[in-house]
Amino acid sequence: MGGWVDYGISDIHISIFSDQERVFELKKFCNVTVKKINPSVVLATGSKQNLQEWKKYKEVLDESGITTGDIPWLDIRGNHDNFNIISIDSPENHYLNYSIQGQKKARSFIHQMTVRSTNYSFIAVDACMTPGPRRPFDFFGHLDKTEIQHITKFIEKSKQSKSDYNIWFGHFPTSCIITDDEKDVKQIIGKDEKSVAYLCGHLHTFAGLSPNMYTIQNEGYLEIEVSDWKEHRIFRLGVIDNGLFTFVDVKHDEWPIGIITNPKNALYHMKKKENIQSIVDSTHIRVLAFSLDPVVNVSIQINNGKWINCYKVGDDPLWVTEWNSSLYKIATNSIRAKIIDKMGRTKETELQYFSLDGTQPSFSFISTVILNTETKTFVLITIIFYAFMSIIIIVPLCICKYLHGLCQKKQRDNPRIRRKWIRSCVRKIWLLSTLDFIFYPIIIYPIYLAIGPWIAGEIIEDKYGVIYSWGIFVGHSFIPASLSYFYGFLQLLTFYFPLVWILAHTVDKRYQSLHKLQRKKPKILLFIWRNLFFIILMIFHMYLIVILWISYGTVATLLCPFLTWSTLMAVILWVYAHQVSISYIKCAGSVWTPS
Numbered sequence: 001m002g003g004w005v006d007y008g009i010s011d012i013h014i015s016i017f018s019d020q021e022r023v024f025e026l027k028k029f030c031n032v033t034v035k036k037i038n039p040s041v042v043l044a045t046g047s048k049q050n051l052q053e054w055k056k057y058k059e060v061l062d063e064s065g066i067t068t069g070d071i072p073w074l075d076i077r078g079n080h081d082n083f084n085i086i087s088i089d090s091p092e093n094h095y096l097n098y099s100i101q102g103q104k105k106a107r108s109f110i111h112q113m114t115v116r117s118t119n120y121s122f123i124a125v126d127a128c129m130t131p132g133p134r135r136p137f138d139f140f141g142h143l144d145k146t147e148i149q150h151i152t153k154f155i156e157k158s159k160q161s162k163s164d165y166n167i168w169f170g171h172f173p174t175s176c177i178i179t180d181d182e183k184d185v186k187q188i189i190g191k192d193e194k195s196v197a198y199l200c201g202h203l204h205t206f207a208g209l210s211p212n213m214y215t216i217q218n219e220g221y222l223e224i225e226v227s228d229w230k231e232h233r234i235f236r237l238g239v240i241d242n243g244l245f246t247f248v249d250v251k252h253d254e255w256p257i258g259i260i261t262n263p264k265n266a267l268y269h270m271k272k273k274e275n276i277q278s279i280v281d282s283t284h285i286r287v288l289a290f291s292l293d294p295v296v297n298v299s300i301q302i303n304n305g306k307w308i309n310c311y312k313v314g315d316d317p318l319w320v321t322e323w324n325s326s327l328y329k330i331a332t333n334s335i336r337a338k339i340i341d342k343m344g345r346t347k348e349t350e351l352q353y354f355s356l357d358g359t360q361p362s363f364s365f366i367s368t369v370i371l372n373t374e375t376k377t378f379v380l381i382t383i384i385f386y387a388f389m390s391i392i393i394i395v396p397l398c399i400c401k402y403l404h405g406l407c408q409k410k411q412r413d414n415p416r417i418r419r420k421w422i423r424s425c426v427r428k429i430w431l432l433s434t435l436d437f438i439f440y441p442i443i444i445y446p447i448y449l450a451i452g453p454w455i456a457g458e459i460i461e462d463k464y465g466v467i468y469s470w471g472i473f474v475g476h477s478f479i480p481a482s483l484s485y486f487y488g489f490l491q492l493l494t495f496y497f498p499l500v501w502i503l504a505h506t507v508d509k510r511y512q513s514l515h516k517l518q519r520k521k522p523k524i525l526l527f528i529w530r531n532l533f534f535i536i537l538m539i540f541h542m543y544l545i546v547i548l549w550i551s552y553g554t555v556a557t558l559l560c561p562f563l564t565w566s567t568l569m570a571v572i573l574w575v576y577a578h579q580v581s582i583s584y585i586k587c588a589g590s591v592w593t594p595s
Helices: 021-037 049-064 145-160 185-191 277-281 365-372 377-407 420-433 436-450 483-513 524-531 534-557 561-579 582-588
Strands: 003-009 041-046 072-073 110-117 118-125 142-145 165-170 177-179 197-202 214-217 223-225 234-241 244-251 256-261 285-290 293-301 318-322 334-339 344-347 351-353 455-459 465-468 473-475 477-480
Touching: 021 049, 021 234, 110 145, 118 244, 142 145, 145 185, 145 285, 177 377, 185 197, 197 234, 197 244, 214 365, 234 256, 234 285, 244 256, 244 561, 256 561, 277 318, 285 293, 285 334, 293 318, 377 436, 377 483, 420 436, 420 483, 420 582, 436 473, 436 483, 436 561, 455 534, 455 561, 483 534, 483 561, 483 582, 524 534
Parallel strands: 003 041, 041 072, 118 165, 142 177, 165 197, 197 223
Antiparallel strands: 003 234, 110 118, 214 223, 234 244, 256 285, 285 318, 293 334, 334 344, 334 351, 455 465, 465 473, 473 477
């Protein structure tokens, strides 16, 4: 065959609480699937979580014989493996005791091997934060200068050993890794001339929006995020055959499995890394076929033509048939394979498109945006979103307050707006801006969230710290900001923005009531109906406060301006809006005529 076959799984999420099926399926994966395919190596890129789940993971590997077999099992930590861990040598870092590689290599490592006279280097990138915060601040990875130096040494080691192909892997996509270096992780991998691919997990299927999250980075290598084992039981079969890297994502326990290695899928052409001319010069179509029982027939179909039988090559799972590549030199062509095993199991591979003239399809828009965007750009975008959400509230309020002052001084005419709905919206904001007790907290709130502490308390168990939008201080360590401004943006979108409009509407109703006949206080059901949006907002935030308390404890919940204090502020301002004095309302509405 001439090449290397690997397995990749990610986001295992063994659960002792919700889904025992994951453990059973992992046992089957180790005992049956791995042994049937017999790959050169297995890559497992996180995540487990607590001690019991780590023990179960280790138990499965030990019972299957993986730990004593000839197939290297290269496992590395994911973000869930790093929850609430103060340092790499913490007793809570169960990766050190219950993983295969953690007992020998605490973080990033290199594994080198030779398969059929070809040298391969597998470089594992552990980008877990140190310290490891609790959710939701653990979503991004982080490489400090020390870890970057380790990884750079691995590149040098691969050069010294004359590695032919370097396969990088880790839990986090490169776009989710912050570095303490001018170069981001994409460029670090890219400067490795022998790098072929970076294999990762973490994003699952991005809520189903991108089940095939692949891209080719600007540096020329392929980055492929495998869907999770947790929900979808997906694993990846990767092959380097005659210098071309090919892969297929497979649903576990679906047999047979087929992967066409030549001609290669045009979508995955790495023009800076591979000699695509080798496909043009090739004399045979090549298919790898695996099943629970011996494969008895493999056939291929090009451009929906007739099926052509392949023949098996020696003892390898390789099936080939001759072809004339000159017939397909123009544009994009399609090919698929059909595999049949001894028990009659039949599987057709997905239609695969190939080209011999350099034509290359495009990756999905979502995959391209998520995987190709630099981490610093993501952070900058979240800051822009946060600033935009702040501006669209602060600026109109400030303008209205300024204009109100001019109107009161008779330096400009009172506002005259003919369209009723525009007039109503402007009046609501205008009236709110005149009430200093509400105006200043509303203006200060987003500014405070941008610079002030969000949470103070036990950020990691027995270790106190402070969380800001721009980073986390815990113990003697500092963790740079990742998605903090995004969480701030969500807070403004789901709390601040609705609260401002609820308060503005309440004040406007209070103003309107001055010009109507006094009525009795509304009954409780009517009161709830009129204030339903505020009640829903408070229930939602109380739910978030409960989640905060479960995750970070009582001290952090009490010392939390981000959630607890802001909820208290909302209640105080809402009560004030309902009870604001008549004199204030008359002054506020002096430039308006009720409608």
